[in-house]
Amino acid sequence: MLNNEFIRGLLYKYTSNINIGVICLIIGIAFIIGFLLRYEKDRNYEKYGVLVNATLISKESVHIEKSHYYYINYKFKTKDGIIKVGRDKIGYDIWKRFREGNLIIVQYLHNDPSSSRMSIDLDEEYRLIVIIFTIGCLSFLIGGVLLFKAVKGVLKYLRISRNGILAEATVISSLSTKKEGFTNFRQSNFIVLQYTYNDLYGRPHNDKIILHPKDASKYKSGDKCTVRYESTAPEKSAWISK
Numbered sequence: 001m002l003n004n005e006f007i008r009g010l011l012y013k014y015t016s017n018i019n020i021g022v023i024c025l026i027i028g029i030a031f032i033i034g035f036l037l038r039y040e041k042d043r044n045y046e047k048y049g050v051l052v053n054a055t056l057i058s059k060e061s062v063h064i065e066k067s068h069y070y071y072i073n074y075k076f077k078t079k080d081g082i083i084k085v086g087r088d089k090i091g092y093d094i095w096k097r098f099r100e101g102n103l104i105i106v107q108y109l110h111n112d113p114s115s116s117r118m119s120i121d122l123d124e125e126y127r128l129i130v131i132i133f134t135i136g137c138l139s140f141l142i143g144g145v146l147l148f149k150a151v152k153g154v155l156k157y158l159r160i161s162r163n164g165i166l167a168e169a170t171v172i173s174s175l176s177t178k179k180e181g182f183t184n185f186r187q188s189n190f191i192v193l194q195y196t197y198n199d200l201y202g203r204p205h206n207d208k209i210i211l212h213p214k215d216a217s218k219y220k221s222g223d224k225c226t227v228r229y230e231s232t233a234p235e236k237s238a239w240i241s242k
Contacts, residue, residue: 012190012210013157014150021146028140035133042125044115045107051119052076054086054106056098070095076106078113086116161238164228169197169237171223172206174216191216197227199234209239 054076062069070092075085086106098104108116173194193216194208207227211219219225229237 012212014153017146017150017153021143021150024139024143024146026143028136028138028143031132031136031139035129035136038132039129042129044109045117048109048111049107050079050110051105051107052078054104056100056102056104057085058100059095059098061095068092072098072104072118074104074106074118076108076116078108079110080113082113084108084113084116088116088118090118156236157238160228160230160236161240162228164230164238165200165234167197167199167227167229167237169195169225169227171195171219171221171225173221174219176213177210189213193219193239195225195227195239197229197237199229203234205229205235205237207235207237207239 054074057073057075059070059072062071069089071087071089072095073085073087075083077083086108088106105119106116107119171193175192175194177190177192191211191213192208193211194206196204196206198204226240227237228240229235
């Protein structure tokens with residue numbers, strides 16, 4: 001029967017791997033989605049794009065908290081003689097050089113003239129897409145490895161707690177530490193309990209368990225507790241409780 005103390009101790013043991021793994025997976029997925037959307041957009045412009053001259057109507061900068069975004073508004077005439085107005089976000093170095101009335105080159109989709117953008121260097125754009133895709137894949141891979149290690153560790157810990165050899169352990173020290181809580185990333189106080197036990201051959205082994213202060217308050221140096229250890233690797237143990 002798994003008690004709450006055991007479950008909390010197990011979660012805290014693998015909190016870092018789980019939290020970092022989840023963050024990396026989310027970042028990886030976001031970058032991969034960004035890559036797919038950007039790649040599809042560039043493919044459409046490469047396939048259906050039409051280059052035309054446009055007149056810069058106005059430019060503006062938008063400040064949201066600490067971020068700055070720079071836009072240009074322009075108008076152009078399609079090959080069919082229809083006047084269209086477009087808006088695009090560009091880098092500051094280019095934005096600051098433009099003045100109202102300047103002629104610029106834009107690209108619109110002939111199957112959707114309402115979609116347009118400032119003409120860009122496709123080679124540079126594809127390099128950026130490759131970078132986005134690489135970051136996404138690496139983050140996803142790192143997140144997957146960390147979560148796999150966490151899940152593998154949890155399953156191994158549970159196996160030891162069920163099938164390991166029962167032993168009496170003695171608490172030898174307790175140390176307060178700060179650690180991220182499970183499912184949140186706020187630093188909280190936890191207690192690291194170190195304990196010692198002997199295997200069937202009388203050899204001593206030391207291990208530790210991370211407990212919530214409420215659970216750890218029941219223990220002090222010299223207290224006896226129950227652990228299970230792996231028969232083939234007696235230095236690996238699972239905390240049970242008093």
